[in-house]
Amino acid sequence: MSPARVPLFTPVLIGGCFIILISFAIRASFGIFQIPIEDEFGWPRADFSTAIAIQNLAWGIGQPIFGALAEKFGDRRAVFLGAITYAVGLSVSSIAVTPEQHWALEVLVGFGIAGTGFGVILAVVGRASSDENRSMALAIATAAGSGGQVIGAPLAEWLLAFMPWQSVFLVFAATIVATLLFLPMIRSPAPATKADLEESMGEILLKAFRDPSYTLIFLGFFSCGYQLSFVTAHFPAMITEMCGAIDPTGVLASIGVATTSALGAVSIAIIGAANIVGTLVAGWLGKRYSKKYLLALIYTGRTIAAALFIMFPITPTTVIVFSVIMGSLWLATVPLTSGLVAYIYGLRYMGTLYGIVFFSHQLGSFFGVWLGGRMYDVYGDYTAVWWVGVAVGAFSAIVHLPVNERPLSESSASA
Helix, strand or coil: CCHHHCCCCCHHHHHHHHHHHHHHHHHCCHHHHHHHHHHHHCCCHHHHHHHHHHHHHHHHHHHHHHHHHHHHHCHHHHHHHHHHHHHHHHHHHCCCCCHHHHHHHHHHHHHHHHHHCHHHHHHHHHHHCCCCCHHHHHHHHHHHHHHHHHHHHHHHHHHHCCCCHHHHHHHHHHHHHHHHHHHHHCCCCCCCCHHHHHCCHHHHHHHHHHCHHHHHHHHHCHHHHHHHHHHHHHHHHHHHHHCCCCCCCCHHHHCCCCCHHHHHHHHHHHHHHHHHHHHHHHHHHHCCCCHHHHHHHHHHHHHHHHHHHHHCCCCHHHHHHHHHHHHHHCCCHHHHHHHHHHHHHCCCCHHHHHHHHHHHHHHHHHHHHHHHHHHHHHHCCCHHHHHHHHHHHHHHHHHCCCCCCCCHHHHHHHC
């Protein structure tokens, strides 16, 4: 079958979506465990935040490693290793009783997310897609991660009503192992031109590192990780502590959301649901318009939404409105950023190149989660760290504008 006739929904895309959905459902639930673990052990907020921050940093470090492993030894082997590492990290974390133990074990969880997440799955989906369908296929795979977010936090909240958090970790470990059932679907061709095949990984990496646009893309992805991971890890607790009381006669109470704790879990689900739409729209637009300008618009929208949210009193209504707006912009950056990397630098080493860019995202994730806990312990609330997120969002909106959005081979030829 010629690349032009490859259908949008390939087995690779379908299998990849299920793996990302389950991986991200578990990953999106960790903020729900913050208060139960603190209450059991009496830890300061910064201790749990540091564990999640280390997890995000390990995810970022692991992403280019798993991307390179997939390109060297095969996508399915990389996913298999990632799922097993993820399950071991969750299982052993369930018996950890000190902050230091959690910090060490979250390295395994972070590496597991790297092996079952965007870097490997988006690369294999991109290679299995035609040029016509690639932007939309990347968006669909990304949206699957949002689908996981829709179910992850509420599922964790529901399970905690029946069992201790340690048992929930074990349930999640078994669930991530179940993703291996989709491995037979993860097999794609590796379309490459003669020039791609003749070019080594070291050569293309050197070209990318010398290209100012690659540096700008790398820097721009930092705020995405900062904002997303701060919200995922701290927003439920922030809402629980800072949000006004829920009206017992209102709409939220009528659908079972009677406490601010429940509202925190529901807000994460709303963000995930809104992002399914936002990510698909971003994929559709990325096929038709400049990706760098779309990225600048998304970061601008996030910056404005976050600034307005913290400037006004936090109420159940503003939480819902913010969750919808932020959700529509949540992972919309991922298909555009990964698509931009694939377009400029080619598909042959997309997993490694995008994995390196994604490290910036996870470096931002580390600081978003860690600063959230540290500054909460210092100031007693999240206002200061929230404004840091507003500032880095504005930086990302600006830094994408000078990117040279042309294939590197064309730019080199015209130089």
